[in-house]
Amino acid sequence: MNCQQHTAEIKNKLRQNKLKATPARLGLLDVFEHVKKPLSVGDLAQKLGRLGVDKATLYRNVESLEALGLLKKIRLSGRSEYYELASQTHHHHLICKNCGRVSDIEGCKVVANNKNLLKKSGFAEISGHSLEFFGICNNCAK
Amino acid sequence: MNCQQHTAEIKNKLRQNKLKATPARLGLLDVFEHVKKPLSVGDLAQKLGRLGVDKATLYRNVESLEALGLLKKIRLSGRSEYYELASQTHHHHLICKNCGRVSDIEGCKVVANNKNLLKKSGFAEISGHSLEFFGICNNCAK
DNA sequence: CAAGTAGTTGCAATTTAGTCGCATTTATTA
DNA sequence: TAATAAATGCGACTAAATTGCAACTACTTG
Numbered sequence: 122m123n124c125q126q127h128t129a130e131i132k133n134k135l136r137q138n139k140l141k142a143t144p145a146r147l148g149l150l151d152v153f154e155h156v157k158k159p160l161s162v163g164d165l166a167q168k169l170g171r172l173g174v175d176k177a178t179l180y181r182n183v184e185s186l187e188a189l190g191l192l193k194k195i196r197l198s199g200r201s202e203y204y205e206l207a208s209q210t211h212h213h214h215l216i217c218k219n220c221g222r223v224s225d226i227e228g229c230k231v232v233a234n235n236k237n238l239l240k241k242s243g244f245a246e247i248s249g250h251s252l253e254f255f256g257i258c259n260n261c262a263k
Numbered sequence: 264m265n266c267q268q269h270t271a272e273i274k275n276k277l278r279q280n281k282l283k284a285t286p287a288r289l290g291l292l293d294v295f296e297h298v299k300k301p302l303s304v305g306d307l308a309q310k311l312g313r314l315g316v317d318k319a320t321l322y323r324n325v326e327s328l329e330a331l332g333l334l335k336k337i338r339l340s341g342r343s344e345y346y347e348l349a350s351q352t353h354h355h356h357l358i359c360k361n362c363g364r365v366s367d368i369e370g371c372k373v374v375a376n377n378k379n380l381l382k383k384s385g386f387a388e389i390s391g392h393s394l395e396f397f398g399i400c401n402n403c404a405k
Numbered sequence: 406c407a408a409g410t411a412g413t414t415g416c417a418a419t420t421t422a423g424t425c426g427c428a429t430t431t432a433t434t435a
Numbered sequence: 436t437a438a439t440a441a442a443t444g445c446g447a448c449t450a451a452a453t454t455g456c457a458a459c460t461a462c463t464t465g
Binding site: 184202226230231242245246249250252253255257258261 | 357368372386390391394396
């Protein structure tokens with residue numbers, strides 16, 4: 122899939138949901154396409170510097186794009202929420218305890234939903250999970 | 264182990280690390296002993312009501328007690344950090360997406376540290392992990 | 406067991422992350 | 436190209452967390 126097709130697809134998806142294809146939104150998604158790692162709204166604001174998108178707009182956009190299924194909200198360490206492209210395959214994260222660097226881990230082996238667990242925990246259903254590994258990256262280990 | 268022995272042990276550990284056994288610290292730990300679930304600083308402030316411990320003190324204390332190894336910081340959903348006693352056995356959490364209720368899950372099956380993962384990820388070591396399941400609790404499912 | 410002191414606390418001010426209402430602007434549609 | 440629903444920017448606002456500092460206190464030592 123080339124880039125123009127991709128953009129057209131996104132615009133389509135937006136339109137189908139009565140969301141406008143504004144520069145703020147396309148720029149935001151573009152950042153995620155290029156920077157292949159989780160970003161907070163603060164990160165986005167920085168990356169979008171030249172576009173000068175207001176933070177309120179960014180918060181509203183990550184929210185609506187998440188609702189629409191283009192972004193996925195994840196919780197790393199630290200105080201802010203992070204987002205990544207929902208089109209990525211299900212994966213987990215390895216976080217450097219020293220510098221915060223994040224690396225994706227493919228190949229999830231977490232299995233849940235077994236009846237035993239539900240019975241013991243007093244829950245009616247389990248719909249997802251989030252797994253983070255912590256460690257020291259090669260750079261910090263030097 | 265009875266309660267006095269326990270308190271003595273804690274005071275010892277504090278002393279060994281040049282931390283004083285202040286009412287704020289002992290009270291804080293006492294809350295964790297009795298309320299067997301993860302607590303945010305906000306929760307703590309509330310539980311410690313009669314002691315009237317300042318929030319700045321609480322933030323400083325959870326941090327130092329974590330560094331000392333008595334508390335463990337965990338990341339549930341929401342915007343605040345949560346803590347639990349580090350003496351609890353390793354476990355994970357099941358969080359209700361609707362009401363935020365947290366249930367402990369014993370019996371961790373996550374295995375990491377395999378060389379392949381380290382090689383692929385550009386990390387030198389993996390020292391821990393955190394796993395949360397999301398779902399709907401029986402109460403919210405009604 | 407009194408005094409010195411390192412460590413701790415409370416307070417107030419500040420930073421950070423996120424939210425909200427509203428007037429203005431813009432992408433879309435017809 | 437005009438109508439209009441949706442989006443934006445601005446500014447004010449909230450809550451969580453952090454910091455500097457003067458006052459205080461648990462602990463050590465003599």
